[in-house]
Each structure stands twice: as structure tokens, then as C-alpha cells.
Amino acid sequence: MIDRTMTPLLEVRNLQTHFFTDQGIIRAVNGISYDLHEGETLGIVGESGCGKSISAFSILRLIPNPPGKIVNGEVIFEGTDLLQLSDREMCAVRGNKIAMIFQEPMTSLNPVLTIGHQVMEPMVLHQKIGKKQAIQESIQLLSKVQLSEPEARMNSFPHQLSGGMRQRVMIAMGMSCKPKLIIADEPTTALDVTIQAQLLELMKGLTRDIGTALILITHNLGIVARYADRVLVMYAGRIVEKATAKKLYSSPSHPYTIGLLASVPRLDQDLKKSLSPIEGQPPDLLNLPKGCAFHPRCRYRIPKCFTQSPELEQISDNHEKACWVDVH
Amino acid sequence: MKSFIINRIAYALLILFFVTILVFSLARLLPGDPIQAAAMFNADLSNQEIVSELRARYGLDKPIYIQYVIWLKDFIQGDWGTSLGSGEDVLEMFFRRLPITLELFAGSVFWSLIIGLPLGVISAVKRNSWLDAILTTTSIFGVSIPVFWEGIILIYLFAVIFPILPPSGYVPFAESPIDNILSVILPTFVMGTHGAGLFARYVRSSLLEVLGQDYIRTARAKGLREKSILLVHAAKPAMIPVVTIIGLAWGYVVSGSFLVEYMFAIPGLGRMGVDAVFARDFPVIQATLVMVTVNILLVNLAVDLLYGYLDPRVRVRGNLGQ
Known part of the structure; x- marks a missing residue:
């Protein structure tokens, strides 16, 4: 825990x-x-x-x-x-x-470098291990992320892999230095x-x-x-x-x-009940509304919401919100 | 990959065939003929009988398509004829001048790369700074400066004011390697200026595009330093458009070098070709044009293969250039 x-x-x-x-x-x-x-x-x-x-x-x-x-x-x-x-x-x-895994597996891997090179890179850089050991560990990592035929994939290029496989490679890359x-x-x-x-x-x-x-x-x-x-x-x-x-x-x-x-x-829930979308558009970040940024789309707004922006406040253990209104 | 290469070669041969027809007919479309041109300088040739006898000897009295077939057959067998002006063997003439032009080209690409590449990389890395602005202005200046003006200025500077380089002339490498290098420094630099500016511009924009890609962000997130990102992750993809430019520059090597060859009195292919056009020296014109075509086709093939090396996606698709 x-x-x-x-x-x-x-x-x-x-x-x-x-x-x-x-x-x-x-x-x-x-x-x-x-x-x-x-x-x-x-x-x-x-x-x-x-x-x-x-x-x-x-x-x-x-x-x-x-x-x-x-x-x-x-x-x-x-x-x-x-x-x-x-x-x-x-x-x-x-x-x-701290490692990062990105949203776009199709464009987040370098198209001209092999999968092996890209997975090994963080280990070689940060852990200063030899190339042989890095290859071994990369193969292990690739099999841990359940990529089929990890040895053969080491020499593949990203375009030869599907989106899901590429994201597995991204995860392996992220995990490579623990x-x-x-x-x-x-x-x-x-x-x-x-x-x-x-x-x-x-x-x-x-x-x-x-x-x-x-x-x-x-x-x-x-x-x-x-x-x-x-x-x-x-x-x-x-x-x-x-x-x-x-x-x-x-x-x-x-x-x-x-x-x-x-x-x-x-x-x-009853499938016949229709979904209720949030009305309005996401705010224009260049031109945020005064007061609480959500008030133009809010069903519960009160006059205070137009002028003052609420701060996060604790409402119970491990629960905070930033809103003037008690909604329940 | 193999079928890709065979495909490209077959395609190149077909183009070459049409170019030979075009080259042959174009030369014939110029007003006047070589005997007439020669007659202007030689009083003996005012006699009509001698003129028609000479026409017959050079096959100029036959129908044009027969002339073409004879010419093509001879050309493939290495008989490129003799120059109508000097009487020299054209094949020999060509291959004697080829190394000179190659040296000029290699030298100009050397200058272009050694100046253009760093300028482009610095511009891209320091984008939108004052340094970028200065380098961009410099490279545009390099692209726009006329060859003859730059040539004159440099000759004046380095041969007259500071006489460290010869103002003109060419010394073969076999004769004296040092004098050879000295004799090509100015002409190659003048030729390379344009390319340097061009490279700088292309490298900058191509590197900027690559540096904005998602996979460069991934490389940063791995903890790679900017230097390794540039060298390992960005260099190869960014080189692809630059290779195209080198290929294009190579295609213009003969036509592009004749001004410089004139200015520095260098006996290269550009000068040979241009002189031949003025003298209506058909065998030389034809040989030059065909070899320029062969050259461009070979370079295109080389560029295609290089793409395959730089970009693994091309290797699989194998249909580049379409």
C-alpha cells in the first residue's frame, strides 16, 4: 500500500x-x-x-x-x-x-533508427553498461512488454511495426532504466x-x-x-x-x-437514458472568462462565479474542489 | 531492392535513347553547318565542289535518320568522331577534360558543404536569434552573388593585392600537386559560393522540420544531450533533402562551370561544350550533351540509392521518385 x-x-x-x-x-x-x-x-x-x-x-x-x-x-x-x-x-x-511515454506511437519513434538502438539508448546513456549487455537487457525488456519475436524486432524499423507494437516499444523504452x-x-x-x-x-x-x-x-x-x-x-x-x-x-x-x-x-445504467453532454465550448485560453473559468458552461453558477475565481478547498479527507457552490 | 535498381536502369536507358534523338536533331536544327562555319575562316573552302566533297566525306549529304543511326552505332562503339574544329578525337578530348571538371565540381561541393552545412546547422539550432538573422542574410547573399563579379573581386584580392594564389590557369595534378590545388582554390570557391548559400538554407529548413518532430521530443525525454540528438536522431532524416540538392548541383556541373572555366582559363568540359556550340562542332556538341545526360541519370540513380540508405521506409516501398 x-x-x-x-x-x-x-x-x-x-x-x-x-x-x-x-x-x-x-x-x-x-x-x-x-x-x-x-x-x-x-x-x-x-x-x-x-x-x-x-x-x-x-x-x-x-x-x-x-x-x-x-x-x-x-x-x-x-x-x-x-x-x-x-x-x-x-x-x-x-x-x-523519470521516463515519459507519449501519445503518438506512430510518430514518437525515430523512423531511421532500429528498435534495438532506440530501446538500448537510455540504458547505455544512464547506466553506462556495455553494448552486449544492453542488447541482452533490451531483448528481455521487449519480451516483458510481450512483443513477439523480441530478438528479430531488435533489428526492425518502426514502420515495420503496428501502432500497438510501437507503443509496447515505447513502454519498454520508458522502463529501461527502472x-x-x-x-x-x-x-x-x-x-x-x-x-x-x-x-x-x-x-x-x-x-x-x-x-x-x-x-x-x-x-x-x-x-x-x-x-x-x-x-x-x-x-x-x-x-x-x-x-x-x-x-x-x-x-x-x-x-x-x-x-x-x-x-x-x-x-x-439504462441504455435508453440519453447522455447529457456539457453545454458550450472549451474556453479560449487567450481570453479566459472573468471569475471561475467554467461559469459560462455551468448549470449551478451563482453571481459570485462571474467575478471571483474559487481556490481549491478541502471538502473531506482526500477530497478537494474549487467551486463556490455546494453541488450534490 | 534488386528489381528496383533494374527498373531504374531500364528507365534511364529509355530516357537516354530519346535524348540521343533529341540531341542529334537539335544540332541539325541550328542554322548553318560545320563546313559553312569552317569556310568562314578558310579561303580554300569557298569552292562549291570542295564543299560538297567535304559534306559527302563527313556523311552530311545523307538523309538525317541515316545520319542518326550511323552516329548512334559509332557512338556506342566509342567512335565519337573527330572535332570539326581542331581535328582531335572527341572521345580523347572529352576524357582529357573530364578529370578537370570533376575536380572543379568536387572542390565546389567541398566548399559548399564545409561552409553551408555548419551555417545551416547553427541557424537551425539558434533559430530566430540575431545570429540566425545574420547567417540567413549571409547565405542569401551567397546564393544571389553573380559568379563573374565574385570571381573578379577574389582575383583582385588574392592574386593582385595579396598575391598568394594564381589569378588564372590550371596545373594538372600529375605535374605538381601543390600548384594544382592552388590553381583550383579560387575557381572552386567561386563555384561553391552559390551552393554554400543554398545548402545553408536547405539544411536550416530541413533540420528545423526534423527538430519539431515527435521523435526528437522522445529523444529529449530519454535524457540525450542536444549534441547527440543532432548527430544521432536528427542528422540522417535531415540529410534527405540535402542529398537531393547535391544531386541537382551535380546535374548542373557542366553547364554551371563554363563561366568559371572561362574566367580562370581552365580547359574543362563546360568551355569545350560552349566553344563547340559557337563553332557548330557537331561531334563535340553531341558527345557533350549525351554525356551530360548520362551524368544526370547516373546521379539520379545514386541519389535514389542514397535515399534507401538514409530512410529505411524507402527500402521497403522501393518506389521512390515516382
Whole structure:
């Protein structure tokens, strides 16, 4: 079990990542804070453009600069603030202590390098092992991610593999240095449903085996319900609700979370009952509404929502929300 | 891959066949004929009888398609005829000048790469900085500067003001390797300037495109430093368009070098070809044009094969260039 009394593996404090464009400043991540403990799985959910991916890229400082910049905050990992490290020190963390699995398996592997080369790269770089040993370990890794004929695949090029196989390679790459934390950015979005389930089970199993914490970024609430211990719900660059997965589903408290859950089909409900989508459009990040960013789409709004932005407040154990209204 | 190569070669031969027809007819379409041209410089040739006898001797009185078949057969057998101007064997003439032009080309590509490649890489890595702006301006200057102007300026600088290089002339490598190198520095640099600017522009844009790809982000997330990302992950894919440019430059080697060959008095193929056109020296014109075509076809084939090496996806599809 996860021990919450220990110092967290990762503490994100008031993280702000902005993009400076010709049209104006986009506050993609606008002051978010959370903790992550060793071996824990944290889900980050939200619509496209809510800042969930950018918040994760910010941890590894993979924001393209310019136009992006982490303007404020702390990312304390194993006691050191990653935002204060030199580029060289940061390179020693990436792929070694913290690995990343990306959304697009079709484009995230280098088309001109063999699978073997790409899987070995982090080990050779960070663990300084010889090439022979690296080849052996890579073959083992590839068979661990259940890639068929791992020896032969070492010499394959990405275009010779299907999307699901490529994502298995990405997972193997992420695992290769037995990192403390893996950030998976919509790892299964581009794949079909059966493969999604297989890969998520695989990732869950592998992270459990080596005690790796996992940040799972997704817009699929079903995935979060099944695989995450705790969940952050993000809207317009802020966290609007923070809870254990169980609580989030049993008693969602933010109108946005309630809306999200109501718009997902569920097997335990009457199929004739129609889904209720959240009205309106995701907010324009260049031109956020005053007050609570969600108020134009909110069914429960009160006059205060138009003028003042709510902060996260604890409503029960392990449950926080940022909303002026008590919705139940 | 094998059938791909055979396919490409068959295709090249077909093109070559049509080019020989075109080359042969084009030369015949020019007003005047070689005997007439020669007559302008030689009083003996004002006699009509001698003129028609000479026409018969060179086969110029036969129907044009017969002339073509005879010419093609001879050409394939290595009999490229004799120059109507100097009386030299054309095959010999050609192969004596070929190494000179090759040296000029190799030298110009050397300058282009050694200047253009770093400029392009620095521009891409430091994109949108003041350094990028300066380098971009420099490379556009390199592309636009006229060869004859640059040649004159450089001759003035390095042969007149600081007399360290010969102003013109060519010394064969076998005669004196050092003088040979010295004699080609200025002409190859002048030829390479344009290419350097071009390379810089292409390398910059192609590298920028590659650096924006998802797999470069993956490489960063693995903890690779910028240098290894450039050398291991970005270099090969970014080289693909650059190889195309080298191939294209190679295609223009003969036509592109004649100005420089004139300016620096170098007896290369470009000069031979242009002189031949003015003198209506048909055998030389034809040989030059056919060999230029052969050259372009060979280079295209080489570029296709190089694509296969650089991009494994091409190896499997095997239908590049279509």
C-alpha cells in the first residue's frame, strides 16, 4: 500500500507554464499543486487543451522555449527542485529517474533508427553498461512488454511495426532504466480498444513490479477509474477537483466533474437514458472568462462565479474542489 | 531492392535513347553547318565542289535518320568522331577534360558543404536569434552573388593585392600537386559560393522540420544531450533533402562551370561544350550533351540509392521518385 505519511516522491507547487504568442499570453498551466507518492498512480483528466499534457511536460522541462516558459513554481522530485537544475543535471534525470511515454506511437519513434538502438539508448546513456549487455537487457525488456519475436524486432524499423507494437516499444523504452516515475501522456488514445486494455494492464503490472509511480494523463474517465489511485480534474489550466478515484466517482463535487461523468456511457445504467453532454465550448485560453473559468458552461453558477475565481478547498479527507457552490 | 535498381536502369536507358534523338536533331536544327562555319575562316573552302566533297566525306549529304543511326552505332562503339574544329578525337578530348571538371565540381561541393552545412546547422539550432538573422542574410547573399563579379573581386584580392594564389590557369595534378590545388582554390570557391548559400538554407529548413518532430521530443525525454540528438536522431532524416540538392548541383556541373572555366582559363568540359556550340562542332556538341545526360541519370540513380540508405521506409516501398 501507499504510505502517505512519508515524504512524497514528487511535489508540484504552484506550477505555472505560459506560452507567449503574438496573440497574447496563453496560461496553459496556471498554478497547480499536487503530491505523488512512491508507487502511486495519479490520473490527470480533462478536455483537450486543459493543460494536462503541458503540466506533465513541465515536470521534465520539455516545453519548447520559445514560445513556452515555466514562469513560476517548484517541481520537487526526491528532494530537489527540478526547475533549478542545470541542463546537464536535467538530462541525467530524464529517461533515468523519470521516463515519459507519449501519445503518438506512430510518430514518437525515430523512423531511421532500429528498435534495438532506440530501446538500448537510455540504458547505455544512464547506466553506462556495455553494448552486449544492453542488447541482452533490451531483448528481455521487449519480451516483458510481450512483443513477439523480441530478438528479430531488435533489428526492425518502426514502420515495420503496428501502432500497438510501437507503443509496447515505447513502454519498454520508458522502463529501461527502472525509473521512479513514469509519465504516460494519453498512452493508448491512438490505439483500438482491445489493445488499450492490454497495454494498460501491462503498464500497471510493470510499474507495480518495480515500484514505479505513474502519472496517467487521459481524457478517458473509464481508464482513470480502473487504474488510478488518485485523480486530478483539470479545467483551463487549473485543478478543479482532486480526490481518490473512488471518491471522485462516488461523490463528484465540481460541476465540471459531474458534467464529465454524466457525458460518459455506463454499462450499469439504462441504455435508453440519453447522455447529457456539457453545454458550450472549451474556453479560449487567450481570453479566459472573468471569475471561475467554467461559469459560462455551468448549470449551478451563482453571481459570485462571474467575478471571483474559487481556490481549491478541502471538502473531506482526500477530497478537494474549487467551486463556490455546494453541488450534490 | 534488386528489381528496383533494374527498373531504374531500364528507365534511364529509355530516357537516354530519346535524348540521343533529341540531341542529334537539335544540332541539325541550328542554322548553318560545320563546313559553312569552317569556310568562314578558310579561303580554300569557298569552292562549291570542295564543299560538297567535304559534306559527302563527313556523311552530311545523307538523309538525317541515316545520319542518326550511323552516329548512334559509332557512338556506342566509342567512335565519337573527330572535332570539326581542331581535328582531335572527341572521345580523347572529352576524357582529357573530364578529370578537370570533376575536380572543379568536387572542390565546389567541398566548399559548399564545409561552409553551408555548419551555417545551416547553427541557424537551425539558434533559430530566430540575431545570429540566425545574420547567417540567413549571409547565405542569401551567397546564393544571389553573380559568379563573374565574385570571381573578379577574389582575383583582385588574392592574386593582385595579396598575391598568394594564381589569378588564372590550371596545373594538372600529375605535374605538381601543390600548384594544382592552388590553381583550383579560387575557381572552386567561386563555384561553391552559390551552393554554400543554398545548402545553408536547405539544411536550416530541413533540420528545423526534423527538430519539431515527435521523435526528437522522445529523444529529449530519454535524457540525450542536444549534441547527440543532432548527430544521432536528427542528422540522417535531415540529410534527405540535402542529398537531393547535391544531386541537382551535380546535374548542373557542366553547364554551371563554363563561366568559371572561362574566367580562370581552365580547359574543362563546360568551355569545350560552349566553344563547340559557337563553332557548330557537331561531334563535340553531341558527345557533350549525351554525356551530360548520362551524368544526370547516373546521379539520379545514386541519389535514389542514397535515399534507401538514409530512410529505411524507402527500402521497403522501393518506389521512390515516382
